[in-house]
Amino acid sequence: MSRIGKKPIALPDGVDVSLGATEIKVKGPKGSLVGPLPSVINAAVEDGRLVLTREDDKKQTRAQHGLARALANNMVLGVTQGFSKSLEIEGVGYRAEVKGKSLHLTLGFSHPVEMAVPEGLSVAMNGNTKLKIEGTDKQAVGQFAADIRSLRPPEPYKGKGIRYEGEHIRRKVGKTGAA
Numbered sequence: 001m002s003r004i005g006k007k008p009i010a011l012p013d014g015v016d017v018s019l020g021a022t023e024i025k026v027k028g029p030k031g032s033l034v035g036p037l038p039s040v041i042n043a044a045v046e047d048g049r050l051v052l053t054r055e056d057d058k059k060q061t062r063a064q065h066g067l068a069r070a071l072a073n074n075m076v077l078g079v080t081q082g083f084s085k086s087l088e089i090e091g092v093g094y095r096a097e098v099k100g101k102s103l104h105l106t107l108g109f110s111h112p113v114e115m116a117v118p119e120g121l122s123v124a125m126n127g128n129t130k131l132k133i134e135g136t137d138k139q140a141v142g143q144f145a146a147d148i149r150s151l152r153p154p155e156p157y158k159g160k161g162i163r164y165e166g167e168h169i170r171r172k173v174g175k176t177g178a179a
Helices: 059-080 138-151
Strands: 016-019 023-028 031-036 041-046 049-054 083-090 095-099 102-106 113-116 121-125 130-135 161-164
Touching: 016 041, 023 059, 031 059, 041 059, 049 059, 059 083, 059 138, 083 138, 095 121, 102 138, 113 138, 121 138, 130 138, 138 161
Parallel strands: none
Antiparallel strands: 016 023, 023 031, 041 049, 083 130, 083 161, 095 102, 102 113, 121 130
16 A cells, blocks of 8 residues: 555645545635546545545556645645745846746846746745745646746856755866966
């Protein structure tokens, strides 16, 4: 039995779960999310807990069992607590600015880069070089953070670029001059 899949998900007060044939809908204080439910996985709400079981013991079904439980747990956490990712911008002249529902980045290109903030996410700035992305959908928060980071990944010589907060960049030694 899957160690992750067999764990029931505790449903806090204020969280409603409605089950369909192929989807799970979770509604909570921070919003509502809809996620997939594989056809080989059965879901039921029992005693304030969401329990996922599988029909057989095939390898593919076991993999789907753990995945479905993890996705459902992320939906419950998202509508109660939410998710966030923090990014740091490092480099001379590199900065970011939020204007309405768009993010304007100056990253050393010949033009500023403008990105639309996806629906359901919010971007907060702490100074000019620290961004915090928040939302209820874990995948959307992580994907938007990865899209921003991919514009100017940190380079190994000076460490300039966009990095996740707390990310360690392995530095390389540059050229040495003739002695």
